[in-house]
Amino acid sequence: MKSWKGGIREIDDGIYAYIDPEGTWFKNNVGIIVGDVYTILVDTQYNEPRMRKLLDELTKINISKIRLIINTHHHGDHVWANHIVEDSITLSHKRAKDIIETLLTIDPGIYKALFPDLDFTGSKYTIPHVAFNGEEIELNPPGAPRIKLMYFGPAHTPGDVIVYLQDYKILFAGDIVFYRVTPLALDGYITGWIDRLEAIEDMDVDVVIPGHGPPTTTKGVRELKEYLLLVMKEAERLQNIDDPLEIALRINLGKFSEWRDPERIVPNIERALMEIRGEEPAKPLPDPMSTAMKMLKYKSLIEGRT
Numbered sequence: 001m002k003s004w005k006g007g008i009r010e011i012d013d014g015i016y017a018y019i020d021p022e023g024t025w026f027k028n029n030v031g032i033i034v035g036d037v038y039t040i041l042v043d044t045q046y047n048e049p050r051m052r053k054l055l056d057e058l059t060k061i062n063i064s065k066i067r068l069i070i071n072t073h074h075h076g077d078h079v080w081a082n083h084i085v086e087d088s089i090t091l092s093h094k095r096a097k098d099i100i101e102t103l104l105t106i107d108p109g110i111y112k113a114l115f116p117d118l119d120f121t122g123s124k125y126t127i128p129h130v131a132f133n134g135e136e137i138e139l140n141p142p143g144a145p146r147i148k149l150m151y152f153g154p155a156h157t158p159g160d161v162i163v164y165l166q167d168y169k170i171l172f173a174g175d176i177v178f179y180r181v182t183p184l185a186l187d188g189y190i191t192g193w194i195d196r197l198e199a200i201e202d203m204d205v206d207v208v209i210p211g212h213g214p215p216t217t218t219k220g221v222r223e224l225k226e227y228l229l230l231v232m233k234e235a236e237r238l239q240n241i242d243d244p245l246e247i248a249l250r251i252n253l254g255k256f257s258e259w260r261d262p263e264r265i266v267p268n269i270e271r272a273l274m275e276i277r278g279e280e281p282a283k284p285l286p287d288p289m290s291t292a293m294k295m296l297k298y299k300s301l302i303e304g305r306t
Helices: 048-058 094-103 108-113 190-201 218-237 244-250 254-258 262-276 288-305
Strands: 007-012 015-019 030-034 039-042 066-070 089-093 130-132 136-139 147-151 161-165 170-178 207-212
Touching: 007 048, 089 094, 089 147, 094 130, 170 190, 170 218, 190 218, 190 262, 207 218, 218 244, 218 254, 218 262, 244 262, 244 288, 262 288
Parallel strands: 039 066, 066 089, 089 130, 170 207
Antiparallel strands: 007 015, 015 030, 030 039, 136 147, 147 161, 161 170
C-alpha cells in the first residue's frame, strides 16, 4: 500500500496540519490554526503519549498558547487526549456531545483485545465545554482566519462537523473525508454521507485535510464518494445474503483494495444493509463485537490470498 509523508505541514500562513504517516486505526490528523492571542486545534489524539509528542513538535513552530479545541466528532482517536491540553476549551456539535456523555464510563482499554499493539495510556472521554446545536457557527479568533463550523447531519457519525477556512479555501474535514484509507461507517449513515460529500464538492475549496490520510482536494472527496457508492450498490445487489462477511468477500474493491484497512468493508456493508431495510440513520449496529470479529476474519482471509 502506498505511503505518504507524515509530520507537521504548513498549509498557509499560520495554518498547519499534523498528518499521521499511517492513517490507520486510531491514528488521525490534527489541524492547527494560529492566532495572535491563542491557537486552535482541530481534534487531538487517541492517547497521552501521542498527544504529548505532538505538543512537543508544536513548540518548534511559532504558535500562541492553545486555548480552543474543535472536535469534529465523538470518536476516541479525535477526542481522548483533549484533557492533556491544559487550560483549553473544547467545542463540538451537540449531537457529538450527547454521545460522549453516554460513553464516559467506558474504559478505552477495552479496545486492547482488538488492537493489542496500541497503547491506551491516558485515553479517556471528557465532556466538551461548549456545543452548538445548529447547522453552522462562525468563529473570529483575533489574528487568525475566520472559521466556519458546518454541520450537515449524520454521515460518518451522527455529530460530524467540518472546519472551513473560507478565506483560504482550506477545509479540515474530520472523518467525513478519508483519503487512501478505507472509511468506516460503523456509527454512520452512508446515504447521508454521500450527500455531505457532494455538498463539499460544491464548496470553494483548494485543500482538504482528511481525518485520516494525506491532504487532498475535491478529487479525493470524489474518490471517497465512489467507494461509498460501490458499497451501496453491492449491498443492494447481494442483499439476499444474510452475512455481511460473505457479501464483503464477494466484492471486487478494485482500486480501493489498495486503501488502508480494507477490512472495514464488513461494517460498511452491514450499515448499508440496515439502510436498505429502511432502518433509522446511524442506528447502532446490533452486535459490534461480532462485526469486529468478522473484520478480523476478512483481513486474515484477504491477506491469505496475497
